[in-house]
Amino acid sequence: MASKGCVMVTGGAGYIGSHAVLALLDADWDVVVIDNLVTGFAWAVDDRATLVEANVADDDAVRAAMRDYDVVAVMHFAGSVVVPESVSDPLKYYRNNTAASRALIESAVACGVKHFIFSSTAATYGIPDVVPVREDSPKQPINPYGMSKLMTEIMLKDTAAAHPINYCALRYFNVAGADPQGRSGQSTAGATHLIKVAVEAAIGKRDGVSVFGTDFDTPDGTGVRDYIHVSDLAAAHVDALDLLIAKPDESHTLNCGYGRGYSVLEVLDAVDRVTNMKIDRRMEGRRAGDPDALVADNAAILKALPWRPKRDDLDGIVRDALGWERRLAER
Template sequence: MSTQKILVTGGAGYIGSHVVRQLGEAGYEVVVYDNCSTGVPSAVLYGELAIGDLADIESLYRTFAQNQFDTVLHFAASTLVPDSVVRPLDYYTNNSRNTLNLLRCCQAFGVNQLVFSSTAAVYGNPQENPVSESTTPLPINPYGRSKLMSEWMIRDYGLASGFRYVILRYFNVAGADPQMRIGQYNSKATHLIKVSCEAALGLRSSVSIFGSDFPTPDGTGIRDYIHVEDLAAAHIDALRYLQAGGKSEVLNCGYGRGYSVREAIAMVKEVSGVDFPVFEGERRVGDPAWVVAASERIRKVLGWHPRYDNLKAIVETAFEWEKKLCKL
């Protein structure tokens, strides 16, 4: 059990709230800093919630001044790829500039450890799959580029100081807390499994497949789906790794296997027992064909052992969560 105080930016959001819950269960003292634009205060099950925006440097400094943080876990970001294509400057503002604000605070208050929420979108449309951490990042949308810019700032600051970090590049996150305490609240989320579960419950009239002519076995995009509980556990592992003196690392968070859009939809239909309508449309700008994680490094470096490496388990918890949301 630890009494270290941890700052979690974006801790009221989907992934952040699962990490906060696991931190609390592990005995950490947690302060969540979130503007709750997409996060939900009731999802913060442990610690203290400070309502604030990373763009508000005075509020952020005040939060650092009132606490003696051991490590920062940084989740706060805008994350919708199609939206980033339409509103790129908003993504560079919220993702890149606000990460700079956070790093300035870390520097000013002597906080020298960071776990950063990055994304497989930094890889763009990789030529080889599974894609490893040594692959040169070539993002193809503003979301990926804004996160890569944040990675560069973190790395450069680390090289110039004693600052150590673990950058976690997420693949496609889905599912919910198996005990149904928290899950994906955001009604604007565009994740395929969430959207498909909503269709199965009659909350949407249909599901659209964006692109059926990709160079993949069934023509639809292939993704590495990871359960949010396993992703959250990777953050606890990364935190303990840094606290034990581990050197800076960049690590993929995925299972190393991919499922196509059609396969994911079919699993939602199987779990729900509902044959909802599915329509094929044009590709979206910024969508890669095939992205699967090489995950050997995170297992070796952090000793990460996923517990929910199963598409059916992911979909089952996602579907149960959507059913619960309907009753709230």
């Protein structure tokens, strides 16, 4: 089948970006990846894509790739994502997330790229007053990570008002799992995501899992989060791209979640079920700024896109994450 055109995927050698690359390629798009490989892995980029090793703020490299590959859209995943680090090193986050995004958006405008999909986050909401959280809920980030992403959303809104470009900002909730075909997964050393940490413990890479806080206002006292399978999330990006192309005068901001929350203990119970073993749990104090519950109201994305969750099964998410962890151990 003929290609639909070329999409630039920044951060395409990372966890979520590499899954988006797979989804785009499987949907007959050509892909050029921009990644400086500081946290990404060249081997995570599918052979069908082209990898350009560069920083997204490198105007010359980015614009050359946009022109050489006749890029029609950008999917922007590159950036720094560790919330506690953003508190201790805020300027890194404003450089890597906000300033670098500004440079990338400017390059897209300069090269006539018409569509921009942005990897945003539920951290833009901070500690929400009402759960599930809607897109029009107050945006009150409580850390520089969330603020750096919100600032990029604002830049995109202002740019789309001034230039012939439209965008979709997708606010992720807790991304987990791995490609069911085993082509990619969460590979970052020292990752802090609960399911990643738990499956590492299950295969012996960690000696247990810390549970941060048992006194939240939730049924079992541990924090509740909305976990979305990374392959479902990647599929949402492809559908969002189709929408931007079909309706070039419209832009969107959409939550990406299932609208169902699981507590930390429920997640660990799922890992125990899937592995048929008992992971050691260490009860510890709360981390600063952790909300009791963070769950998406996903009515808007279900209305705007044909996207429907296909992998919204907690045990299945854990199973895919575990399979990838075992593959990593064999690398």
